[in-house]
Amino acid sequence: MKVLVVDDEEDIQDLFLQKFRKEIRNGEVEFSFATSGEKALVYLHQHESEAILILSDINMPGMSGIELLREIVEKNTKPKPIVMMITAYGDDETRNKALSLGADDFLNKPLDFGDLKERLFKR
Amino acid sequence: MLNFFVAFFTLKFIRKHLNTKETLPQYDQYLKILNFFVVPFLLLLVYTTFKRFLPTINFGWFLIFSAITYVLWLLRQNNLASSLLKAGLPFYIVNSLRDFLEYLMNDFVEANDVYIDFLFLGALFWMVAFAISTNNQIKALKKEEEKNRIVVGENEKLEMLVKERTSEILAQKEQLESTVEELKATQNQLVQQEKLASLGELTAGIAHEIQNPLNFVNNFSELNIELISELKEALTSNDKAAASELIEEILGDITQNTEKINHHGKRAASIVKGMLQHSRTNTGQKEPTDINALADEFLRLSYHGLRAKDKTFNADFKAELDPNLPMIDAVPQDLGRVFLNLINNAFYACNERAKNNTQTQAAESYKPNVTISTQNINGTIVVTVKDNGSGISEENIEKIFQPFFTTKPTGKGTGLGLSLAYDIVTKGHGGNMEVESMVGVGTTFIIKLPIS
Incomplete structure (x- = not known):
């Protein structure tokens, strides 16, 4: 499974790499990272036609996670990427907005990695 | 006879x-x-x-x-x-x-009877003439005295009046002095309120800014616990060669994670320190200050603060900071307040424009943007806070630095923010502050701070 993590906090990358150490070693998951919505779009453009799960923070300077989601949905690439949103502002309004725009799942910060693994591998 | x-x-x-x-x-x-x-x-x-x-x-x-x-x-x-x-x-x-x-x-x-009588009559006439003249003199004198008496009377009346007025004025002066004292106390209270209000705006931003590093501290320390138990397993392994490589790798990760824990712990601590500095009663003590760090910190705090308060709010923000900026002697809490106030206003203006756009169906094309930039121009640090918000009308732009002037709804703004900011920049730091704005285009605040 290919996962693209979009977050402006660069340390999130080490966190994912270590938390999923075993899964990465076993080849169950492969991570890529983008530090902004714009960079995420560039990556997705370069990897069209690949099945990628996108795990994006909502609150980022520049293009927000919601805007990124809107762009992805509008591009309507096949296969349709799975988009999971993460936010520190775990309010219903943002959640509903993300889900109504076509997000597949919604997670709150701080991330519960056990829960995240379950949700990821369920798919 | x-x-x-x-x-x-x-x-x-x-x-x-x-x-x-x-x-x-x-x-x-x-x-x-x-x-x-x-x-x-x-x-x-x-x-x-x-x-x-x-x-x-x-x-x-x-x-x-x-x-x-x-x-x-x-x-x-x-x-x-x-x-x-x-x-x-x-x-x-x-x-x-x-x-x-x-x-x-x-x-x-x-x-010589005739001559003597003539002399006698002459003397008599002389005397009568003099008597008449003297009488007139006396009358004039009396009139003068009467006048003087009236004048003295009037003077007395005037003096009484003056005394009365003086005591009235003194009473009024005392009243005014006590009013001035009251006003000063109220002003201090308002300044304190303004500080607290801006601290309130900060709180949400601070919570968010602290939450992120704390999450890292928690996550990386949890990872370290996992890594250490893996390390223990590796130490008891029979395959010494493979174990040694694994141990090396795990130790490297632990070291890296510990550094990250340390880094994010410090990051959280510096945010708390900044918050304390902001709320602390200002000693007015100047110290070498990194304007770039201050600008960046308050830009983030302001953004996250507003974002936490209003979930629908979103805006692009960036800091264009001149890396060659020297440290300057400044009161960081005060300048922080100035930046926070200007940035909050900038975001507010963007939000206002976005709301108006929603009503006029132009929402899609509008991208709210706030930029704080720093430059070193001929020995002066120039800080600009630029937004593409609703802009300020010509009528209002003259008044924005006046105390208590606000266009925000009652209870939303004290009207003291910009007035205090202006005082801090000009009186506190010998700089100056200007504003350029166009309705429907945006506003730019320009702060100039002397380096020496």
């Missing part, structure tokens, strides 16, 4: 108008006695038909007039006395001369 009438009235006149009772007390009683004796002399003269007594009586008259003349001489400093003296002296001399001549050289007198 006439002489005695003259003497009688002259004496009365002198005693009354020259007030000899007080001016010449030692002579006054003699004058009184003299005045008293003039009447018997007169009566004596009326009833006496014997010619031979006349010289004696005339001699009495001479004494009376000499006394009067002497008194007047003593009082000559007085205008009235000197006038009387001038008036009476010819009459006195002519009369005395005539009497003595009549006594000593009667023939001569009878021979």
Whole structure:
């Protein structure tokens, strides 16, 4: 499974790499990272036609996670990427907005990695 | 006989108008006695038909007039006395001369009777003319006195009035002073309130800014616990070669994670420190300050603060910071407040425009944007806070630095933010602050701070 993590906090990358150490070693998951919505779009453009799960923070300077989601949905690439949103502002309004725009799942910060693994591998 | 009438009235006149009772007390009683004796002399003269007594009586008259003349001489400093003296002296001399001549050289007198009478009449006229003039003088004097009395009365009234007014003014002054004191206290309270209000706006941003590093601290420390248990497993492994490689890798990760824990712990601590600095009563102490760090910190705090308060709010923000900016002596809490205020306003303006756009269906094309930039231009640090928000009308732009001026709804703004910011930049740091704005385009605040 290919996962693209979009977050402006660069340390999130080490966190994912270590938390999923075993899964990465076993080849169950492969991570890529983008530090902004714009960079995420560039990556997705370069990897069209690949099945990628996108795990994006909502609150980022520049293009927000919601805007990124809107762009992805509008591009309507096949296969349709799975988009999971993460936010520190775990309010219903943002959640509903993300889900109504076509997000597949919604997670709150701080991330519960056990829960995240379950949700990821369920798919 | 006439002489005695003259003497009688002259004496009365002198005693009354020259007030000899007080001016010449030692002579006054003699004058009184003299005045008293003039009447018997007169009566004596009326009833006496014997010619031979006349010289004696005339001699009495001479004494009376000499006394009067002497008194007047003593009082000559007085205008009235000197006038009387001038008036009476010819009459006195002519009369005395005539009497003595009549006594000593009667023939001569009878021979020159016409001339002597002429002289006598002349002296009499002189005296009457003088008396009339003196009388006029006295009247004028009285008028003058009356005037003076009125003036004195008026002056007294005026003085009373002045005293009254003065006490009124003093009371008013005291009242004003206490009002000024009250106003000062209120102002301090308002400044404190403004500080607290901006701290309130910060709280959500701070919570978010602290939450992120804390999450890292938690996550990386959890990872380390996992890694250490893996390390223990590896140590008990039989395959020493494979284990050694794994141990090396795990130790590397643990070290890296510990560094990250340390880094994010410090990051959280510095945010708390910043918050404390902001709320602390300002000592006004200047210290070397990194304007870039301050600008960046408050941009993030402001953004996250507003974002946490209003979930629908979103805006692009960026900091264009000149890496070659020198440290300057500044009060970081104060400048932080200035930046926070300007950035909050910028985001607010963007939000206002976004809301208006929603109403006019132009929402899609509008991208709210706030940029804070720093530059070093000819020994001056120039900080600009630029937004593409609703802009400020020409009518309002003149007033924005005035205390208590606000366009925000009641309860949303104290109207002190920009006024305080202006004072901090100009009075506190010797810099200046300008604003450029266009309705529907955006606003730019420009702060110039001298480096030295």
